[in-house]
Amino acid sequence: MANEVQPLNLHTKSWSVKIILAIFSILMLILVVGPLVWLAVHAFATEWKFPSYKPTGLTLEWFRKVFEVQALKEAMKSSFIISPIVVLVSAVICLPAAYASARYNYWGRRTFLIMMFSANAFPKIGLFATIATLYYFLNLMGTIVGVIIVQVLGTIIYMTWIPAAAFASVPKNLEEAARDAGASKFRVFRTITLRMAMPGILVAMVMSFIYAFDEAQGTFLVGAPNIYTMPTAMYAIVETYPIQVTAVFSILLTIPSVLLIGLARKHIIGGQLAEGFQIK
Amino acid sequence: MSTATTNQVAKESFGSKDSKLSVLGFFMALPPILVLGTFIGLPIGLAFFLSLGYTGGLNEVISIIGQDVRARDGKLFTLQAYQDVIKDPRFLGDLRTTLLVSLFATILVLFFSIGIGLIQRLRGGKLSSLLTALSLTPLFIPVVISAWALYTFYGGAGLYQTLLKSFGFDVPQITSTVVAIVIGSVWTSLPFAILMITSGFQSIPNALIEAAQDAGAGIVTIIRTVMLPLAFIPIVIVATFTSIGVMGSFTIPFFLGPNQPTMFGVEITNFFTAYNRPQQSIVMAFIVFLAASGIAVMYIWANFRSAKESGRV
Amino acid sequence: MSQQNEIGLELKGLSKVLGGRVIIDNLDLQVKKGEMVSLLGPSGCGKTTTLRMIAGFLIPDNGTVTLAGKDVTTIGPEKRPSAMVFQNYALWPHMTVFKNVAYPLKVRKVNKAEIEKRVHDVLGVVNLMHHKDSRPAQISGGEQQRVALARALVQEPDILLLDEPLSNLDAKLRVKVREDIRDLQRRLGITTVIVTHDQDEALSISDRIAVMKEGKIEQFSTPEDIYNKPATEYVANFIGSLNRYEGSYSNGQISTGSDVVGVRPEDVTFDSKNSAGAVEATVSLVVPRGHFHEVYLKAQ
Ligand SMILES: Nc1ncnc2c1ncn2[C@@H]1O[C@H](COP(=O)(O)OP(=O)(O)OP(=O)(O)O)[C@@H](O)[C@H]1O
Numbered sequence: 038m039a040n041e042v043q044p045l046n047l048h049t050k051s052w053s054v055k056i057i058l059a060i061f062s063i064l065m066l067i068l069v070v071g072p073l074v075w076l077a078v079h080a081f082a083t084e085w086k087f088p089s090y091k092p093t094g095l096t097l098e099w100f101r102k103v104f105e106v107q108a109l110k111e112a113m114k115s116s117f118i119i120s121p122i123v124v125l126v127s128a129v130i131c132l133p134a135a136y137a138s139a140r141y142n143y144w145g146r147r148t149f150l151i152m153m154f155s156a157n158a159f160p161k162i163g164l165f166a167t168i169a170t171l172y173y174f175l176n177l178m179g180t181i182v183g184v185i186i187v188q189v190l191g192t193i194i195y196m197t198w199i200p201a202a203a204f205a206s207v208p209k210n211l212e213e214a215a216r217d218a219g220a221s222k223f224r225v226f227r228t229i230t231l232r233m234a235m236p237g238i239l240v241a242m243v244m245s246f247i248y249a250f251d252e253a254q255g256t257f258l259v260g261a262p263n264i265y266t267m268p269t270a271m272y273a274i275v276e277t278y279p280i281q282v283t284a285v286f287s288i289l290l291t292i293p294s295v296l297l298i299g300l301a302r303k304h305i306i307g308g309q310l311a312e313g314f315q316i317k
Numbered sequence: 318m319s320t321a322t323t324n325q326v327a328k329e330s331f332g333s334k335d336s337k338l339s340v341l342g343f344f345m346a347l348p349p350i351l352v353l354g355t356f357i358g359l360p361i362g363l364a365f366f367l368s369l370g371y372t373g374g375l376n377e378v379i380s381i382i383g384q385d386v387r388a389r390d391g392k393l394f395t396l397q398a399y400q401d402v403i404k405d406p407r408f409l410g411d412l413r414t415t416l417l418v419s420l421f422a423t424i425l426v427l428f429f430s431i432g433i434g435l436i437q438r439l440r441g442g443k444l445s446s447l448l449t450a451l452s453l454t455p456l457f458i459p460v461v462i463s464a465w466a467l468y469t470f471y472g473g474a475g476l477y478q479t480l481l482k483s484f485g486f487d488v489p490q491i492t493s494t495v496v497a498i499v500i501g502s503v504w505t506s507l508p509f510a511i512l513m514i515t516s517g518f519q520s521i522p523n524a525l526i527e528a529a530q531d532a533g534a535g536i537v538t539i540i541r542t543v544m545l546p547l548a549f550i551p552i553v554i555v556a557t558f559t560s561i562g563v564m565g566s567f568t569i570p571f572f573l574g575p576n577q578p579t580m581f582g583v584e585i586t587n588f589f590t591a592y593n594r595p596q597q598s599i600v601m602a603f604i605v606f607l608a609a610s611g612i613a614v615m616y617i618w619a620n621f622r623s624a625k626e627s628g629r630v
Numbered sequence: 631m632s633q634q635n636e637i638g639l640e641l642k643g644l645s646k647v648l649g650g651r652v653i654i655d656n657l658d659l660q661v662k663k664g665e666m667v668s669l670l671g672p673s674g675c676g677k678t679t680t681l682r683m684i685a686g687f688l689i690p691d692n693g694t695v696t697l698a699g700k701d702v703t704t705i706g707p708e709k710r711p712s713a714m715v716f717q718n719y720a721l722w723p724h725m726t727v728f729k730n731v732a733y734p735l736k737v738r739k740v741n742k743a744e745i746e747k748r749v750h751d752v753l754g755v756v757n758l759m760h761h762k763d764s765r766p767a768q769i770s771g772g773e774q775q776r777v778a779l780a781r782a783l784v785q786e787p788d789i790l791l792l793d794e795p796l797s798n799l800d801a802k803l804r805v806k807v808r809e810d811i812r813d814l815q816r817r818l819g820i821t822t823v824i825v826t827h828d829q830d831e832a833l834s835i836s837d838r839i840a841v842m843k844e845g846k847i848e849q850f851s852t853p854e855d856i857y858n859k860p861a862t863e864y865v866a867n868f869i870g871s872l873n874r875y876e877g878s879y880s881n882g883q884i885s886t887g888s889d890v891v892g893v894r895p896e897d898v899t900f901d902s903k904n905s906a907g908a909v910e911a912t913v914s915l916v917v918p919r920g921h922f923h924e925v926y927l928k929a930q
């Protein structure tokens with residue numbers, strides 16, 4: 038849909054407009070990229086004295102240092118174990134529901150969708166505070182299962198809404214044509230419906246992974262002090278380690294998101310995400 | 318795509334659901350609702366009763382561990398905990414900070430995302446692609462990192478101060494102020510807003526814009542009477558999700574904001590962990606939830622209104 | 631008609647390159663005031679592109695566009711005295727029928743009472759008063775088409791531009807609506823350019839037809855001329871069916887030669903094989919077409 042759009046002839050190709058846009062872009066560039074580059078460069082700095090534009094010297098020492106700290110290594114390990122599990126659990130719970138709300142009319146359909154949204158409207162931090170009561174009772178405080186559940190809660194909205202929109206956009210007559218051609222119900226689902234909804238499911242998985250990988254508040258309240266993931270470890274290290282270590286850690290923490298979003302970039306920008314956030 | 322076909326698609330995707338109620342569909346849709354019910358609905362329910370002074374049952378452990386827990390003592394309920402919070406001298410400051418930060422961040426996010434969306438839709442070209450790509454960058458960055466990067470950038474030894482100093486300005490730093498919270502909130506909310514709004518503008522067919530041009534409308538009129546109304550739903554979604562998200566945020570105000578007064582997200586955490594006053598922290602959560610629900614109602618109303626308009630209902 | 635020789639629209643030396651290809655190539659066209667002209671041609675020949683340059687959505691690389699005596703080549707569509715009916719109608723889904731039609735007047739800051747009156751008038755003309763508060767999604771394709779027409783007419787444009795306005799309608803409605811359009815156009819005397827790739831449509835409603843081929847006008851003449859005196863073989867083939875002979879024609883006879891002779895099927899008569907110029911043939915196929923039959927013959 039978005040690809041067909043042609044530029045319009047709006048007669049606004051004047052210089053003043055161009056200059057204003059250029060200034061706006063440069064400002065955006067500084068405001069967005071500035072902080073990231075500023076932090077990233079610190080990862081390679083021996084020392085940095087205010088108010089200097091450059092560090093005293095360059096080094097790779099800090100990278101080695103990060104991998105020497107046992108706690109940080111642990112945090113990386115648990116992050117990379119927990120996040121994929123969260124995505125899988127969430128997919129198993131949510132994808133059938135996504136298909137159902139796209140294809141079936143069932144009792145309470147609207148109510149379900151609105152409940153899901155309301156769950157998202159309750160402030161996360163308040164929710165994590167209230168969840169403690171239940172966690173104490175179920176003995177989930179400080180356990181991996183507890184952390185996984187807390188992270189799954191935040192992914193449900195992505196995993197249900199985005200694939201639901203993707204399933205809904207598969208034209209029914211394509212399925213009927215395949216049925217007509219003699220394919221079984223399951224085969225049609227696998228080869229037509231699932232195939233065509235795949236970009237949406239992929240976007241949902243990527244968003245869920247990133248959410249789980251970045252989730253800090255709930256993980257901290259539920260997991261600490263037994264379990265630290267990379268983001269919750271970050272809370273601790275900004276207070277105890279020099280800025281260079283935090284810079285290195287930040288770079289490491291950013292890599293998975295960059296890779297994954299790069300992978301699904303086309304679909305995310307192509308509107309799969311946006312489609313998912315409209316109640317139908 | 319033409320209007321005729323978009324309307325048709327909308328109609329079909331709605332009509333394609335079997336009109337009879339499906340039992341299978343109900344059971345397929347159940348798991349996420351059960352999970353949300355158990356781990357969000359139930360705790361919120363328990364918390365609600367705790368906030369009213371019900372300290373028994375599942376609330377017993379937390380009532381014993383926590384300090385200053387107000388019990389209803391045989392009455393139907395007590396609002397003592399609410400009074401504690403509201404009478405606390407910090408409350409008004411926190412409330413103001415939370416509401417103002419959410420308001421300003423939402424306005425700024427709408428301004429930037431609608432602006433960039435319009436530039437991309439109406440002008441196209443390399444510049445607009447660059448702008449879009451830039452505003453999507455924070456999507457790649459975990460919030461903790463963003464907060465920390467912003468802190469180091471605007472903080473005492475950051476580039477912001479370095480630059481100003483080398484030009485001879487000696488300005489007060491903006492970290493640990495609400496300004497920094499607003500900057501950070503805009504930063505984290507912008508990617509979602511840009512995705513929603515650009516996709517909203519992109520799905521307006523060229524012909525609808527050109528028809529307005531042909532009817533004699535200038536660019537400002539076209540934006541006001543055709544583009545903004547047609548992107549109404551994405552705009553409402555952005556406004557609601559941004560304000561709700563900012564209102565309940567913790568990481569950004571924690572890293573970038575002042576100690577006092579601060580946003581409820583930070584205060585809730587402080588009361589829960591540092592001060593060990595869970596009942597008061599829960600009361601605050603409900604106050605934020607109340608505000609968020611008001612906004613959520615707007616979102617739901619907007620969605621149903623648009624469904625009606627396009628003939629889907 | 632007194633306006634017979636005034637010029638309503640003039641295109642001079644129009645050229646446009648799109649996507650690295652020459653789409654319109656040095657095109658000239660002169661439309662008289664009050665005249666209805668069809669742009670007819672196969673898909674992709676540049677009809678829409680030409681129309682968009684007249685309307686102002688595209689700026690030509692070369693050449694000029696003159697509307698009602700005024701050079702508008704570089705003026706934006708919002709300032710041109712033309713109104714367009716889009717291929718898919720382009721009605722705004724968030725406005726009612728009334729608001730859609732009122733929009734051009736509102737934009738021009740016409741006062742409320744007059745807007746009310748003019749919109750009602752024009753909705754009456756297209757027979758849609760009963761739908762004035764409906765939304766576009768709630769009315770049929772033919773009705774949407776009439777709303778689009780009303781929205782163009784309400785502007786009282788000097789030039790009316792229609793881009794395949796009937797292509798989304800079923801065959802029967804199509805004939806009815808095209809007659810309605812022609813009727814209205816005659817009554818209001820609006821200079822009109824209509825794009826179509828339907829030869830029946832072009833032949834039945836236009837004063838003159840411009841047959842296009844690859845960005846050029848191949849022939850520009852009355853429907854009778856286009857049909858009976860096609861300037862090129864391309865035009866002859868594009869309009870109606872044709873029996874093609876290689877040879878030369880004189881006094882009702884086709885004799886061997888190096889030219890090409892075309893004979894319209896309805897000009898073929900059946901006769902005995904001895905008459906002059908007769909060609910002996912056998913019937914190879916008969917296709918019933920309702921009130922007539924199509925008979926395919928094979929020459930021996
Ligand atoms: N923006 C563009 N960029 C590149 N090529 C274009 C563009 N717009 C049109 N074209 C090409 O110009 C040619 C003529 O297009 P145009 O839309 O004028 O055809 P048309 O005669 O209206 O055809 P149809 O009957 O199918 O509507 C086509 O080959 C088309 O691919």
Ligand SMILES: [Mg+2]
Nearest residue numbers: 677678679793
């Ligand atoms: Mg065309």
